[in-house]
Amino acid sequence: MDRTARLKRLHFRAWHRGTREADLMIGGFFDRHASSWNDEEIAWYEALMKEQDVDIMAWALGTRPAPARFQGELMRRLQSIDYIERFE
Numbered sequence: 001m002d003r004t005a006r007l008k009r010l011h012f013r014a015w016h017r018g019t020r021e022a023d024l025m026i027g028g029f030f031d032r033h034a035s036s037w038n039d040e041e042i043a044w045y046e047a048l049m050k051e052q053d054v055d056i057m058a059w060a061l062g063t064r065p066a067p068a069r070f071q072g073e074l075m076r077r078l079q080s081i082d083y084i085e086r087f088e
Helices: 003-015 020-036 039-048 053-061 073-080
Strands: none
Touching: 003 020, 003 039, 020 039, 020 053, 020 073, 039 073, 053 073
């Protein structure tokens, strides 16, 4: 699958998680960062999308440590939570 198709597929998966909170966190992260990802980073996100929303959100919020396979720069970016737009 080429890069464009992979990113389209991931965009859909990121924004259709099942809850509004997960969509905002996981989809917002995708929207902010995906355009600059290389193939390795895309593969990291593809693996992340196989995890449960409650786990991803716990890792992002720091209430549970992320597994070693997800630790690194992308997890630090996910944990910054500076990518969620506020709705007022």
